[in-house]
Amino acid sequence: MTCAAAAGLALGSATAFAQQEDWPDSFTVGTASQGGTYFTYGSGWANLVANELGISGGGEVTGGPNQNLALVHNGDLAFGMTTMGPAAEALAGDSPIAPGVPLDNACAMFPMYQTPFSITVLEGSGIESISDIPEGAAIGFGPSGSTSDTYFPRMLETLGVEFDRRTGSWSDLAGQLQDGLIDVIAFAAGIPVPAVSQLEVQTDIRIIEFTEEEQAQVMEEFPVAAFEIPADTYQSLDGPARAVSMWNFAIARCDLPESFVYAATKAVMENHDRMMEIHRASRSTVPENYDKNTVMPWHPGAARWFIENGYEIPEDLIK
Known part of the structure; x- marks a missing residue:
C-alpha cells in the first residue's frame, strides 16, 4: 500500500483502516438518467462513501432500478439503487431485463426514500x-x-x-x-x-x-x-x-466483503446531515425506515450495522 493510500484510509473510519485488505480498489453506484433524483442522490452518496472509506468511488448513469438489479447481480457494479416493485419481480425471475432468471445476488443495504x-x-x-x-x-x-x-x-x-x-x-x-x-x-x-x-x-x-x-x-x-x-x-x-x-433501497452485491458493506452502510446512516445536503429526499434516509424492505435479503454487512444499532433483522432475512 502506498503512503498516499494509507493516508486516505486513515481519514475514514477505524473499521475501514483495520479491515481493508479484501476490499475492492474502487466502486461504482448504479443510478439512473441525468435529470432524475436517482442520479443526484446516488452520485452524492457514492462520493460520501468514497470520502469516508478513503477509496475511489462514484455514480454511473444507468437505465434505473431494473438495470441496476441486473448489473449488481452480475457483478458489473458493487452498489446500486432500486425500488421494491422491480426488486420483487427480479427475485422471482420476472425482471424485463432478464426474464426467467432470478436476480438473487443483489442484497438490501439501506433505506433511501419513497x-x-x-x-x-x-x-x-x-x-x-x-x-x-x-x-x-x-x-x-x-x-x-x-x-x-x-x-x-x-x-x-x-x-x-x-x-x-x-x-x-x-x-x-x-x-x-x-x-x-x-x-x-x-x-x-x-x-x-x-x-x-x-x-x-x-x-x-x-x-x-x-x-x-x-x-x-x-x-x-x-x-x-x-x-x-x-x-x-x-x-x-x-x-x-x-x-x-x-420505497427505494440501496443495494449491494451479496458477495462483497462484509466489512466493506458494513463500513459503507455506516458512512451513509451516520451522516444524515451530509445526505440532506445531497438531496432533500434524504429526509427519509434514516435507520428507522429499515423495515420498509419487505422483499430483499439483507447483505450481512448492512444487517450487522442495523443490528448493532438496535434494529431487529431476523437471521432468515440475511443472505
Whole structure:
C-alpha cells in the first residue's frame, strides 16, 4: 500500500483502516438518467462513501432500478439503487431485463426514500386531472425499463387512459414537454425531481394529483402506498398533491466483503446531515425506515450495522 493510500484510509473510519485488505480498489453506484433524483442522490452518496472509506468511488448513469438489479447481480457494479416493485419481480425471475432468471445476488443495504408517482403538464395544456388526458396523448414515462416506465403505463391503463408511450431521460422529456413535442410527463422519482424544478423556472406547469378514487384503485392493483407531495416541494403547488409511492433501497452485491458493506452502510446512516445536503429526499434516509424492505435479503454487512444499532433483522432475512 502506498503512503498516499494509507493516508486516505486513515481519514475514514477505524473499521475501514483495520479491515481493508479484501476490499475492492474502487466502486461504482448504479443510478439512473441525468435529470432524475436517482442520479443526484446516488452520485452524492457514492462520493460520501468514497470520502469516508478513503477509496475511489462514484455514480454511473444507468437505465434505473431494473438495470441496476441486473448489473449488481452480475457483478458489473458493487452498489446500486432500486425500488421494491422491480426488486420483487427480479427475485422471482420476472425482471424485463432478464426474464426467467432470478436476480438473487443483489442484497438490501439501506433505506433511501419513497418514490411518488406524479404527473406534470404545461399550464396551458387544458389538462387539470388524469381524466382530462386526451386519448392518444403523448406521455413521457422516463428511461426505458425505469420504475416509472415499468409501472406508470400500467397504472394509467388501469385508470382508463389511452396514450402514445414515449421514453427518454427526464431532462430530454422535460425539454420535449416545453417544446410541445409531448403532452404529459409521468414522473416516478424522489422529490423534488430536478427536471420538474428546472421546468417550473423556465415555464408555467401544473402538477396533476390523483383523486381519492384513482389513488385507491391504483393501490389495490400495484405495490404502492398512499402519499402526499408536500406543498413546499414545488413553486407550482398551492397545496399538498395526492399521489402514490414506492420505497427505494440501496443495494449491494451479496458477495462483497462484509466489512466493506458494513463500513459503507455506516458512512451513509451516520451522516444524515451530509445526505440532506445531497438531496432533500434524504429526509427519509434514516435507520428507522429499515423495515420498509419487505422483499430483499439483507447483505450481512448492512444487517450487522442495523443490528448493532438496535434494529431487529431476523437471521432468515440475511443472505
